Structure formats: C-alpha cells, structure tokens
Amino acid sequence: MAFAAFGQNAGPSTVAPTKSGRVAWILLLPGLMYLGLFFLTPLFSLIITSLQVPDASGEIGRYQYGFAIENYWLVIESYWPHIIRSFAYALAATVLALLISYPLAYFIGVKARRRPLLQGLMLTLVIAPFFISFLLRTIAWKQIFSNESWIVNSLQSSGLLASDQYLVGTPFMVIFGLTYAFIPFMTLPIYSTLERLDIRYLEAGADLYAGPATTFRKITLPLSMPGIISGTLLTFIPIAGDYVNASRDFLGSTETAMIGNVVETNYLQINDYPAASALSVLLMLAILLLVTFYVKRSGTDDLL
Amino acid sequence: MNKPLPEDPMMRDLVKMARRHQMTRRTALAGAGAAATTLALAACSPAGSTSTALTPAVDVSDSEKTLVWHNWPAYMDESEDGKTYPTLARFEEQSGIKVEYKIEIDDNNSYYGKVKDQLALGQDIGADIACPTEWLVARLVNLGYVQTFDAANIPNKANLAPAYLGNSFDPNREKSLPWQGILSGIGYNKKAYKAATGKDAPTTMSDLWAPELKGRVGVLSEMRDTIGLILLEQGIDITSDSSLTLDAFMNALDFFEGKVTDGQIAKIKGNSYLEDLKNGDTIAAVAWSGDITVINAETDSDNFGFVFPESGATISADSFVVPMGATHKKNAEALINYYYDPVNAAELAAWVNYVTPVVGAKEEAVKLDPALAENQLIFPSAETLAKTHAFRALSGSEEQKFTAAFQKILLGA
Structure with a gap:
C-alpha cells in the first residue's frame, strides 16, 4: 500500500553516513530534474502570468508582462466568497469522509483481522470505484438525484423538499459528491495504521478498568493519528481545488462555484489569464499555510 | 517523406521546416536548433506584442494534396455504420485531396485558448481550415489571423445566401464563409x-x-x-x-x-x-x-x-476560416467550393439538420425528401428568416x- 509509507515515520531516522553524500546526490538527480522541469518551471510561469497587465490593444485575452501586484487584491475582492466556500466545502467533506471512513477502516483493519477473505473483499470494495472513471461516477450521481428521480419525488411527496426544490445544484449535493469521491483516500491511510494496532494494548486497557470509550480515546485514537492526519491531508487538499463536482455541468449550480471553477472560467471563458493565475497562486499559498499549521498543531512534525 | 506530421504544432513546424529545406544533415540540424530556439523564445514572448501584420504561409497545395479540417461534433453526414463521411469521401475522390477531418472544437473559448498562441505568431495551428462560430471568426478576422480567399477558386460562392453578407467584420465574405447556420x-x-x-x-x-x-x-x-x-x-x-x-x-x-x-x-x-x-x-x-x-x-x-x-x-453561423499559418489554402478553397454546390449542401443538411447557407440546396432537397425541404429549421423561408436576428x-x-x-x-x- 503506497499510503503506508506516508503514515509510517514515527521512529527516529538513522543519519546516513556522510561518505555516500555524492552517490546520494547522483541518485537524487533524476528526481530533482523532474521537480525542476515539471514543478518549478510551471510555477515560475504561473507567477509571471499572475502579474501581467492588459496590453494597449484592449482586445480580450491580450496581456503583456508587468508587475501588477494589484491583480491579487482584485481577485480577492471579486472572489472571496468562492475562496471561503471552497474551504468550507472542503472542511465539511473532509469531516464527513472521516466520520464515514474511520469505522469502516476500523472494521476492516481490526475486526476483520481473523477473516482474511472478508478483509480482502472489503478492501477491494473500497478501491473498486477507482476502476470506473471519476467523471462517469459523478454523472451517475447526477442521474440518480435528477429532478425526475424517485429519490427527489419521494422527498418531495414526504414534504422534506418543497415541490419546486431539487437536489442537483445544491451545496448538499456538491458536498455529498466530494465526500463520496474522496472516501477511499481517507479510508486507506487510516486502515494502514489500524491494521498494525496491537490488540493487546486494548486488552490491557480493559484490564485496567478502562471502558471501551476510554480505551478508544486513550489508545486507539492516538495510535491511529498518523493515518488520520495523512488521510485528512489527502482529502482536504484535492477537495479544495476540485472543480468537477461543483461545476454547473455536474452536481453544482451558480450557487456552488468553487475556486477551481472560478479559475477555469477566468482562464477559458473570460480569457483573463492573470486573474486565473493569481487565484491559483493564492489557493496554493492558502493550502500550504493551512497544512503547515495543521501538521504543527497535530504534533506530527515528521510529516514536514 | 509520407509519414504523418506530429500533432504538436511546434513539432509540426519543425518537421515541416526540416522537410522543406532538404539540406545536409548538419545544416538541417542547425536550422532546426535555431528554429527551436526562436520558437521557444517566440512562445515565451507575450501574445499581442507583435505589432507587425502577419503574412500568409506559402501555399503548397499544388504539390501536397492534403487538408486538415477542425470542426464540431455531429457536424458531418455519416454512413449507416458511422465509419465514413459520404459527402467528404466523394470530395476526396473527385479532387484527389486527402482530408483529415478532426472533431477538435467543443467550445469556442477553449478552442481559442488552445490555438491562440500559434495564431498570434502566424504559425500552423495544425489545421488548414476550421469552423468556429461567427463571433470568434470576427475576432480572428479583426486580429488579422486568417487568410483572404481567392474568389476565383470558389465559383460556387455565388450560391451563398445574401443574409450572410454585409456583416461588419467581413462584409463581402472575403476571409470567412459560413459552413452551417444556427x-x-x-x-x-x-x-x-x-x-x-x-x-x-x-x-x-x-x-x-x-x-x-x-x-x-x-x-x-x-x-x-x-x-x-x-x-x-x-x-x-x-x-x-x-x-x-x-x-x-x-x-x-x-x-x-x-x-x-x-x-x-x-x-x-x-x-x-x-x-x-x-x-x-x-x-x-x-x-x-x-x-x-x-x-x-x-x-x-x-x-x-x-x-x-x-x-x-x-x-449565427459556424464559418470556414483559413489561419495565416495554413499551407493548403487552395485545397481548402476546393473543399468550400464543393460544399457550396447545392447538391452536396442538401445531402449534408439532411443529416446535420442545421440551416444551410447555400441557395439552391432546398430545390435539391426536394428530390431527396420533400418533407425535409419543408423543414423551416433547415431551409427557412424568407418569412422565417425575417424573424431571426444576428447579435x-x-x-x-x-x-x-x-x-x-x-x-x-x-x-x-
């Protein structure tokens, strides 16, 4: 499991012998070149573009190099509701995914230990949705919750929805779609830590008169923390930048546009490349800050 | 020599340049290297800073009987099994021009986003002819990104419905010709x-x-x-x-x-x-x-x-344009001329169901299917057209x- 490596750096690392320094650098070279070419270059180009100014022609989509730092203020001023909405949706979907995934991961990793067949089957089921295209799955949800579907009809007839209210296009639907899409990214890291949980700790807890709740709070939860941290990071970061679920063509509407949709519209429709780039840079900085703060607070500094 | 050109426009240019010059390996490599450097530099330069007017690429239609066409989905008649385009196949047979028909346009804005950098530099965008919507055509014409047709090569242009003439960006339809009206x-x-x-x-x-x-x-x-x-x-x-x-x-x-x-x-x-x-x-x-x-x-x-x-x-309409960097303008003109023949236009209209801009197609459609010819959405009468307005x-x-x-x-x- 690729995620296991992500959650598994608890012990102090042994310092590599200094002699092999040059070899290490040579071995690192392909990775560094990759980063330079495919991360730093686009990042540089992105930052340059975000500072461009419109050229004299006044035609749509024509910009020249400049140093328009005010582009950043302009996009914050115009799109702050979308920025807040993106992080609110990401937070809601991450919390929901955690609430759904934790019991699931606990069952697969701890309760199903003695039945390897069941464990394998359940793990496969968690991963199975990846075999189908993400877009197709999102469109399927749109069909399932469409205006004429039985779900909407029965909600309307039972009075939970007014007769002119529908599900697709509401924030509920977008958060639902986001949660659904990212559940595997939450389940797998938590599973990988819970799978190694030593049951004898739990027995010891019971022997010392701790109730199940206390045992969970004092033993299971702290031991599964690395999994929770990596799981929440793996869901929160991509959700904040997601532009599919919230798009008008899928589960969203004009009320649910997230920052990804704003970037897409600015780039492809309005041809306002500086604004799109400035928003992308802001999104990246905001996530970087939030994640740094989160990891520091949660005491798993080794992740950084 | 007959290998298909690569998809990437920049690579395409390089390959073409190398082919055109048929030099010794060393000079070809040096040329390609220099071209790569200039292209790379040019690609970095901000679009729009080029104040000099673009000039049409050299037309090699006489020696290369090929044509690449970018169009929208469901915009060409298909055979029963959906594998061939009957009217297009007939054009290839009649003219000897091999047409690469590519469904590349799904949205005007994103298509423009994809090709604008090449267009601004007058480079090949990978298509000799494309059919974006009129408002985008207007932008391309105003920016000087498209070539002027040689009217002598398109005698059937006379069949163009007068409603499509007289717009502000190309009043005489010298640089753009409607493919289908919408x-x-x-x-x-x-x-x-x-x-x-x-x-x-x-x-x-x-x-x-x-x-x-x-x-x-x-x-x-x-x-x-x-x-x-x-x-x-x-x-x-x-x-x-x-x-x-x-x-x-x-x-x-x-x-x-x-x-x-x-x-x-x-x-x-x-x-x-x-x-x-x-x-x-x-x-x-x-x-x-x-x-x-x-x-x-x-x-x-x-x-x-x-x-x-x-x-x-x-x-509105989606209209044919030939970008400045296209090297097969004459072939493109032959294609337009072919589709402005009422017989071909009628056959096409029967399949795509959009408004045909070709006068005389209705009379041909009567022969194919009289009910079709009465469809106001494909062959609108003057009375119907009077109710339509162009933005x-x-x-x-x-x-x-x-x-x-x-x-x-x-x-x-």
Whole structure:
C-alpha cells in the first residue's frame, strides 16, 4: 500500500553516513530534474502570468508582462466568497469522509483481522470505484438525484423538499459528491495504521478498568493519528481545488462555484489569464499555510 | 517523406521546416536548433506584442494534396455504420485531396485558448481550415489571423445566401464563409410542458418565467444566444449598435441574474444541455435548432418541440476560416467550393439538420425528401428568416466587458 509509507515515520531516522553524500546526490538527480522541469518551471510561469497587465490593444485575452501586484487584491475582492466556500466545502467533506471512513477502516483493519477473505473483499470494495472513471461516477450521481428521480419525488411527496426544490445544484449535493469521491483516500491511510494496532494494548486497557470509550480515546485514537492526519491531508487538499463536482455541468449550480471553477472560467471563458493565475497562486499559498499549521498543531512534525 | 506530421504544432513546424529545406544533415540540424530556439523564445514572448501584420504561409497545395479540417461534433453526414463521411469521401475522390477531418472544437473559448498562441505568431495551428462560430471568426478576422480567399477558386460562392453578407467584420465574405447556420430559440418537452403549464407550447421568452416552471428552465452558456433572446424580448434590436448599447446589455443581464438567483433558471449549460432535456431535468430551455431534431430521432419519438419566441430568434453561423499559418489554402478553397454546390449542401443538411447557407440546396432537397425541404429549421423561408436576428459584432473592449459580466453571473456571488 503506497499510503503506508506516508503514515509510517514515527521512529527516529538513522543519519546516513556522510561518505555516500555524492552517490546520494547522483541518485537524487533524476528526481530533482523532474521537480525542476515539471514543478518549478510551471510555477515560475504561473507567477509571471499572475502579474501581467492588459496590453494597449484592449482586445480580450491580450496581456503583456508587468508587475501588477494589484491583480491579487482584485481577485480577492471579486472572489472571496468562492475562496471561503471552497474551504468550507472542503472542511465539511473532509469531516464527513472521516466520520464515514474511520469505522469502516476500523472494521476492516481490526475486526476483520481473523477473516482474511472478508478483509480482502472489503478492501477491494473500497478501491473498486477507482476502476470506473471519476467523471462517469459523478454523472451517475447526477442521474440518480435528477429532478425526475424517485429519490427527489419521494422527498418531495414526504414534504422534506418543497415541490419546486431539487437536489442537483445544491451545496448538499456538491458536498455529498466530494465526500463520496474522496472516501477511499481517507479510508486507506487510516486502515494502514489500524491494521498494525496491537490488540493487546486494548486488552490491557480493559484490564485496567478502562471502558471501551476510554480505551478508544486513550489508545486507539492516538495510535491511529498518523493515518488520520495523512488521510485528512489527502482529502482536504484535492477537495479544495476540485472543480468537477461543483461545476454547473455536474452536481453544482451558480450557487456552488468553487475556486477551481472560478479559475477555469477566468482562464477559458473570460480569457483573463492573470486573474486565473493569481487565484491559483493564492489557493496554493492558502493550502500550504493551512497544512503547515495543521501538521504543527497535530504534533506530527515528521510529516514536514 | 509520407509519414504523418506530429500533432504538436511546434513539432509540426519543425518537421515541416526540416522537410522543406532538404539540406545536409548538419545544416538541417542547425536550422532546426535555431528554429527551436526562436520558437521557444517566440512562445515565451507575450501574445499581442507583435505589432507587425502577419503574412500568409506559402501555399503548397499544388504539390501536397492534403487538408486538415477542425470542426464540431455531429457536424458531418455519416454512413449507416458511422465509419465514413459520404459527402467528404466523394470530395476526396473527385479532387484527389486527402482530408483529415478532426472533431477538435467543443467550445469556442477553449478552442481559442488552445490555438491562440500559434495564431498570434502566424504559425500552423495544425489545421488548414476550421469552423468556429461567427463571433470568434470576427475576432480572428479583426486580429488579422486568417487568410483572404481567392474568389476565383470558389465559383460556387455565388450560391451563398445574401443574409450572410454585409456583416461588419467581413462584409463581402472575403476571409470567412459560413459552413452551417444556427438558430436558437426555445426547445421544450411537449408532454411535461403541457402537464406543468396547461399550455401546448411556449410562445414567448416570458413563458419560460412562469412560476410552474421554477427550477426546470435551462439556458445556454453561450452569451449571445441566451442574452440575445432576452434582449429581443425586451425590444432591443440586437443587430444595431445604437440599440444594443452597454446599458441595454447590462439591463438584460440584471434581468437574467434575477432569474438565476430566484431559482427560475436552474441549468446553464453548453452542449450538455441536451442531457437535461432528455432526462427531464429541464422542461423548457434555450436550445439550438438542429439538436431538437436530433434528440427526437435519438429517442425515436416526437417528444421535443422547438419554437421561435414571438420577439424573434437569434441566428449565427459556424464559418470556414483559413489561419495565416495554413499551407493548403487552395485545397481548402476546393473543399468550400464543393460544399457550396447545392447538391452536396442538401445531402449534408439532411443529416446535420442545421440551416444551410447555400441557395439552391432546398430545390435539391426536394428530390431527396420533400418533407425535409419543408423543414423551416433547415431551409427557412424568407418569412422565417425575417424573424431571426444576428447579435451584432462587439468591439474588443465590449467583448471583454460583456463576457466578464455574463460569466460572473454564472459563477454566482
């Protein structure tokens, strides 16, 4: 499991012998070149573009190099509701995914230990949705919750929805779609830590008169923390930048546009490349800050 | 020599350059290297800073009988098994020109985004001929990105319906020629509309704002169609500069925003609006004429109707243009000439269901299928055409303002 490596750096690392320094650098070279070419270059180009100014022609989509730092203020001023909405949706979907995934991961990793067949089957089921295209799955949800579907009809007839209210296009639907899409990214890291949980700790807890709740709070939860941290990071970061679920063509509407949709519209429709780039840079900085703060607070500094 | 050229436009240019010069390996490599450097530098230079006018690429049509064509989906007649394009195959046979027909355009703005850097530098965009929508064609013509046709090579241009002449960006159609005309009006689900409102069919745009249809109305994300229809409803002449002002536009936009925020309009889509009509999510929607015929055929029913609002429908077209960097203009002209022959135009129209811009196609269609020739959405009479209006060409700054304001509503607050 690729995620296991992500959650598994608890012990102090042994310092590599200094002699092999040059070899290490040579071995690192392909990775560094990759980063330079495919991360730093686009990042540089992105930052340059975000500072461009419109050229004299006044035609749509024509910009020249400049140093328009005010582009950043302009996009914050115009799109702050979308920025807040993106992080609110990401937070809601991450919390929901955690609430759904934790019991699931606990069952697969701890309760199903003695039945390897069941464990394998359940793990496969968690991963199975990846075999189908993400877009197709999102469109399927749109069909399932469409205006004429039985779900909407029965909600309307039972009075939970007014007769002119529908599900697709509401924030509920977008958060639902986001949660659904990212559940595997939450389940797998938590599973990988819970799978190694030593049951004898739990027995010891019971022997010392701790109730199940206390045992969970004092033993299971702290031991599964690395999994929770990596799981929440793996869901929160991509959700904040997601532009599919919230798009008008899928589960969203004009009320649910997230920052990804704003970037897409600015780039492809309005041809306002500086604004799109400035928003992308802001999104990246905001996530970087939030994640740094989160990891520091949660005491798993080794992740950084 | 006969290997297909690579997809990537920059690589394409390099390969072509190397082929053209047939030099010793060393000089060819040096040339390619130098070209790569200049191309790389050019690609980095900001688009628009090139103030010198672009010049057409050298036409090699006489020696290379090939042509690459970028077009929209479902825009070419297909054989029963869907594997070949009969009219296009006949053109290849008659002319000896091999046509690479590519469905590359799905959205005008994203297509422009994809090719604009090459266009601005006068480089090959990977197509000798493309058919974007008129408003984008206007932009390309104004920016000097497209070549002028040689009228002598297109004698059938005489068959062009006069309605397509006299626009502000290319009044004599020297640089652009319509491929198919597009009408937009109201598409609706006959049964559901009757059930919801008790009326047989919508007749005005105001019918879309009926409270019974709240949350079940769709509009196109194509600004000129949706806002164009609203402007017409408000009594604005969208063809005139003096009537369609910034104020008039913003006024219509405010009205539209109201309908979006109060939930009357629930879907704002591009091509995928058809899915919503088909699965019943929308009962009535701003729609493109040809599509309604297609979804009726697809669902093997007569469930969907298309009407012009009383205040008028909008008309536009997707038009042929040859980019500055294209090297097969003469072949492209042969292709246009072929499709401006009424016989071929009629055969094509029978399949794609859009408005044919070719005079005489109707008479040919009668021979194929008399009922088809009566279809006002494919062969509109003068009376029908009088109800259609083309959104006037916008200046660069107007386009910037209008588009940004419209898109802002689509993003919500």
